[in-house]
Amino acid sequence: MFCRQGFCRNTIADIEKAAGYTPRSGGIYRHFPSKVAILEGVIDAELTLNREAVVDVPAPPDGAPPLAVLEAVVRRGMPISLGG
Numbered sequence: 507m508f509c510r511q512g513f514c515r516n517t518i519a520d521i522e523k524a525a526g527y528t529p530r531s532g533g534i535y536r537h538f539p540s541k542v543a544i545l546e547g548v549i550d551a552e553l554t555l556n557r558e559a560v561v562d563v564p565a566p567p568d569g570a571p572p573l574a575v576l577e578a579v580v581r582r583g584m585p586i587s588l589g590g
Contacts, residue, residue: 508545516541573583 507516507524518541519529527533538544556576 508548513541513545549577549580553577556580 507521518534521544522531522534523529523538525534534544553573553576556567557573
């Protein structure tokens with residue numbers, strides 16, 4: 507949802523509905539304390555799914571480890587603004 511519509515355009519109620527909860531029931535808060543925590547969970551899940559793909563990738567010229575590069579790419583690739 508965040509990738510399609512951005513962070514600010516999705517409400518907790520939207521996320522609850524997509525997850526099968528009754529919107530505005532607070533059900534999502536049993537798993538995540540905030541919308542930012544949901545986004546962090548999404549990023550962590552993507553990193554976990556893609557970790558093996560970067561294990562054998564050589565470090566870039568600046569010496570950053572491949573996993574750090576992947577995390578930066580994932581974070582930069584999501585059209586979000588945490589300001590709203």
